[in-house]
Structure formats: structure tokens, C-alpha cells
Amino acid sequence: MTTTNMGHSEQPSPFSSSQLLPPSSTTSHPLRDIPGSYGPRLLGPFLDRLDYFWFQGPDNFYRKRMEKHRSTVFRTNVPPSFPFYLNVNPNVVAILDCESFSHLFDMEIVEKRNVLIGDFMPSVKFTGDMRVCAYLDPSEPQHAKIKSFGLDLLKRSSRVWIEELESGLGTMWDTIDLSVAKGGSAKYFSPLQKFLFHFLSKTIVGADPSSFSQEISDSGHTIMDKWLYLQILPAFYIGSFQPLTEIFLHSWAYPFALVRGDYQKLYKFVEKEGNEAVERGKAEFGLNHEEAVHNLLFFLGFNAFGGFTAFLPTLINAIASETTDLQERLRKEVRAKLGGAGVRLSFESVKEMELVKSVVYETLRLNPPVTTQFARAKKDFRLKSHDSSFDIKQGELLCGYQRLAMRDPKVFHDPEKFDPDRFLKKPELLNYLYWSNGSQRSSPSPSNKQCPGKDFVTITGCLFVAYMFQRYDSITGNSKSITALQKAT
Numbered sequence: 001m002t003t004t005n006m007g008h009s010e011q012p013s014p015f016s017s018s019q020l021l022p023p024s025s026t027t028s029h030p031l032r033d034i035p036g037s038y039g040p041r042l043l044g045p046f047l048d049r050l051d052y053f054w055f056q057g058p059d060n061f062y063r064k065r066m067e068k069h070r071s072t073v074f075r076t077n078v079p080p081s082f083p084f085y086l087n088v089n090p091n092v093v094a095i096l097d098c099e100s101f102s103h104l105f106d107m108e109i110v111e112k113r114n115v116l117i118g119d120f121m122p123s124v125k126f127t128g129d130m131r132v133c134a135y136l137d138p139s140e141p142q143h144a145k146i147k148s149f150g151l152d153l154l155k156r157s158s159r160v161w162i163e164e165l166e167s168g169l170g171t172m173w174d175t176i177d178l179s180v181a182k183g184g185s186a187k188y189f190s191p192l193q194k195f196l197f198h199f200l201s202k203t204i205v206g207a208d209p210s211s212f213s214q215e216i217s218d219s220g221h222t223i224m225d226k227w228l229y230l231q232i233l234p235a236f237y238i239g240s241f242q243p244l245t246e247i248f249l250h251s252w253a254y255p256f257a258l259v260r261g262d263y264q265k266l267y268k269f270v271e272k273e274g275n276e277a278v279e280r281g282k283a284e285f286g287l288n289h290e291e292a293v294h295n296l297l298f299f300l301g302f303n304a305f306g307g308f309t310a311f312l313p314t315l316i317n318a319i320a321s322e323t324t325d326l327q328e329r330l331r332k333e334v335r336a337k338l339g340g341a342g343v344r345l346s347f348e349s350v351k352e353m354e355l356v357k358s359v360v361y362e363t364l365r366l367n368p369p370v371t372t373q374f375a376r377a378k379k380d381f382r383l384k385s386h387d388s389s390f391d392i393k394q395g396e397l398l399c400g401y402q403r404l405a406m407r408d409p410k411v412f413h414d415p416e417k418f419d420p421d422r423f424l425k426k427p428e429l430l431n432y433l434y435w436s437n438g439s440q441r442s443s444p445s446p447s448n449k450q451c452p453g454k455d456f457v458t459i460t461g462c463l464f465v466a467y468m469f470q471r472y473d474s475i476t477g478n479s480k481s482i483t484a485l486q487k488a489t
């Protein structure tokens with residue numbers, strides 16, 4: 001067994017002793033053929049691609065097939081596919097319930113080599129002609145070295161995390177305050193991304209963008225976006241401007257040449273300003289210079305900046321669009337445990353904020369920032385869903401769609417509803433919260449593929465909420481704009 005916390009052989013299936021499931025689902029798992037088909041060789045993948053990106057959108061794409069096959073496990077194609085992705089095999093086995101999803105974490109039976117985005121892998125030119133950590137399987141020696149480097153960076157960054165967070169959030173909310181005062185509302189994507197780029201560069205890489213150049217300080221976040229989205233575009237759901245999106249954005253992969261100059265700027269920034277981290281990667285974790293810099297850049301830009309960019313707008317939306325007494329309850333909890341404006345945030349104080357934590361977990365359940373995880377069967381094995389079992393053959397690609405697995409009605413009561421108290425009432429549900437590619441009760445390690453940022457992300461989400469309610473009495477808005485702010489009295 002290579003994993004420490006999450007393998008099937010070490011940890012019984014999450015459902016074997018669960019009180020949450022009806023007794024029938026824990027008893028027998030009759031063997032079934034995997035329903036669904038891949039259709040004609042070129043036409044099947046093409047039609048599925050159009051359904052996924054255009055006619056249905058990802059949620060309905062999976063939901064309709066799940067209903068049609070009366071199964072949370074079935075065969076389908078996922079993009080990218082025909083006509084210009086001839087080397088990509090779009091055939092997958094979709095898995096959409098918590099029990100079957102957890103097989104993705106068992107490194108004894110699945111391999112995670114080059115499957116971050118599915119069978120399609122962006123050109124390694126985007127990452128310095130090397131396969132960075134997220135594409136490595138734990139069986140590859142380099143994985144443990146680089147993952148340990150990442151875990152160490154995060155541990156060290158905790159020394160400046162709070163201080164940098166407070167100062168970055170101060171600047172970000174000042175900008176938003178100003179726009180709301182001027183125009184009555186503020187689109188916050190850009191100030192949020194600018195804050196994230198500065199904050200994560202300083203904490204994780206130890207690199208201050210303002211010390212490097214005006215361009216990186218002002219536009220580092222947009223440069224990062226360009227590099228990041230160009231890589232994931234072939235599989236990225238856009239949901240508008242069809243059929244132009246299908247023709248021009250989803251039909252071929254764009255070359256690295258379009259961002260070569262930008263990537264060089266980011267590389268130089270990390271290499272120079274993050275020199276201390278780079279040297280530690282070399283001296284303590286046995287990486288060569290190039291490996292240390294390219295991996296640092298990927299941790300910063302793709303993993304951390306990309307992840308938080310997807311997560312924080314959903315957190316703001318969950319709170320700012322609430323019309324219940326949630327904000328009042330959050331405000332009371334934050335001020336009781338921490339105090340009002342001017343009192344320093346701390347890791348310890350947010351650990352005691354049970355409602356704040358539950359809201360953060362519930363946001364990650366309903367809106368997992370990375371919607372899909374893939375893994376390839378290392379050997380033939382039997383995969384279980386709640387009510388059936390299925391034979392998986394070595395080499396088959398499993399595709400876990402988090403947005404439906406996290407709405408599994410056998411685990412989460414009234415699963416489509418945002419219930420801010422869900423995890424407060426039933427903390428044992430954390431076993432089934434999978435946003436980090438592992439259970440919220442498991443730990444990332446060099447021998448598994450769980451996100452090393454798992455705890456930092458949830459704690460930062462809590463600190464983000466605590467800061468908001470220190471500063472404001474109420475906030476109105478959605479995932480794009482803030483429309484009203486009432487300063488703390």
C-alpha cells in the first residue's frame with residue numbers, strides 16, 4: 001500500500017459503516033455491466049462534445065446520462081475530441097456518487113500519470129519542457145521530492161500568511177469600497193486576482209512582485225491567466241458564444257508560442273525574487289534549478305492562483321447573495337471569537353468559528369473549484385457504487401465529476417440546497433467532502449495525490465470570511481459584483 005491515509009485497503013469504504021445511507025445500499029453490490037457506449041468512432045465523441053460544451057453543459061450532460069442509464073457509473077466520451085485531437089482518447093467511465101468516486105484516491109488500483117485534465121495533456125512546453133508535479137504519479141520518484149517541496153513551502157509560508165493576507169485584503173476591499181461609492185456597484189474579479197497574485201507570490205514563493213517590475217506588479221495576474229487558460233482551454237467549459245466557441249476555441253490546442261514571452265517574464269520573476277525557495281528546492285529536495293523554478297511557478301500560478309480564483313467568488317456569492325439571517329450569525333460569531341476591526345486575525349481564532357467553517361465547507365461541496373478528477377486503472381479491479389459493482393479493466397480512464405458526486409443524495413440530505421449549518425450539524429460528513437482529491441479528513445502526503453494546499457485553502461476561506469465580517473456589517477452581491485456594503489458600526 002503506497003498511500004498513508006486514503007487507500008481502500010487501509011480505510012474501509014466510507015459507506016461501509018455510514019449511518020447516512022439506507023441499509024439496502026450497504027448490503028449487496030450485484031455485478032453489472034457498465035452501461036452506456038462510446039458510439040461510432042468519430043461521430044460519438046463529436047456529438048458528446050457538442051452536448052457537453054453546447055447543448056447541455058457539463059452538469060446536465062452527466063445528469064441526463066446518469067438518469068438514462070439509471071446508474072452513477074457509465075461509459076461516455078468527454079472533450080476534447082474530434083476533429084483535431086486525434087491522439088486523445090475521449091472514452092471514459094464516468095463516476096458520479098461518493099462511493100465510486102473514492103476509488104480515485106486509492107493509489108494501489110489507479111495511476112495519476114499525465115491525467116490532470118483527462119487523456120488530453122497540454123504541451124510540456126507550457127511548463128519548461130518538463131512534467132511538473134501535478135502530472136506525476138506517486139510511483140515516479142520525482143513526485144515525492146517535488147510534493148515534499150510543495151508541502152514544505154506551505155508550512156514555511158504560515159509564518160507570513162496572516163500578515164500578508166490582512167494587508168492584501170485591506171487593499172482589495174479599499175478598491176471595492178471606492179468603486180461601490182463611485183458607481184453603486186463593483187466588479188471584483190480584477191482586484192481579487194491582483195490580491196491573489198501578490199499574496200500567493202509573497203507567501204508561497206517568498207517573492208514580492210513590486211520589487212521585481214512595474215509590469216509584474218500591475219499585470220502579473222493577467223499574464224498568469226493567459227498562460228493558465230491557454231493550457232486548459234480545450235477542456236474548459238465556456239457556455240456562451242456558440243457555435244463560435246466550438247469552432248475557434250474547442251477545436252484545437254493553441255501553441256505555447258502565444259505566451260512564450262509572458263512565461264519567460266514569470267519565470268524570471270520566480271527565479272530572481274524567489275531565489276531562497278529555489279535554492280532550498282535544490283539543496284533540501286534534490287531538484288535541479290529548472291525543476292525548482294518551473295514547479296514553483298506551477299504551484300503558484302496553476303495550483304494556488306487558479307484554485308483560489310475559482311473558489312473565492314463562489315464563497316463571496318454564497319454569503320453576499322443570502323437573504324436569510326446568515327450574515328448576522330456569521331458577524332456575531334466572528335466578533336465573539338475574534339473581535340471587530342483592528343483586531344489581528346489568527347489561525348487559532350478561526351478554528352473555533354464553527355459556522356464560518358461550515359459555510360466554507362458547504363461552498364466547497366456545492367461548488368468544487370476543480371470539477372473533474374481523472375485516474376487510470378492500474379490493474380483490473382471491481383469498482384463499487386452504492387448499489388452495484390462493475391468490472392474495470394486495466395488502462396480504462398475513470399472520470400469523477402465532483403459537482404454531482406458532491407450532490408449525492410445518499411450522503412447529503414437535500415443535496416441541491418446550500419445549507420450553511422450542514423457540516424456544523426454533522427461533522428462526520430467531512431469524510432465525504434472531496435474537493436481536494438481526497439477526503440477532508442485525510443492528509444496530503446508525498447505518496448498520494450491529495451492537494452497539499454488542502455488545509456491552507458479551507459483556513460484561508462475562513463480567514464477571508466472573518467475579515468469581511470470584521471470590516472462590514474453586511475455585504476450584498478453575487479459571484480461577480482458587490483452591489484452594497486455596510487461598514488462595521
Ligand code: HEM
Pocket residue numbers: 112115116133134135136147150154204299300303304306307308309311369370372373374435436437448449450451452453454456457
Ligand atoms: C482553492 C485552491 C485550490 C484548489 C481548489 C486545489 C485543488 C486541487 C485538486 C483538485 C488537486 C488534485 C488534482 C488531480 O490530481 O486531479 C490538487 C492537486 C495539487 N494542488 Fe491544489 N488546490 C488549491 C490550492 C493549492 C495550493 C495553495 C497549492 C500550493 C502549493 C496547491 C498545490 C497542489 C499540487 C502540487 C497538487 C498536485 C498534488 C500531487 O501531485 O500529489 N494547491 N489541487
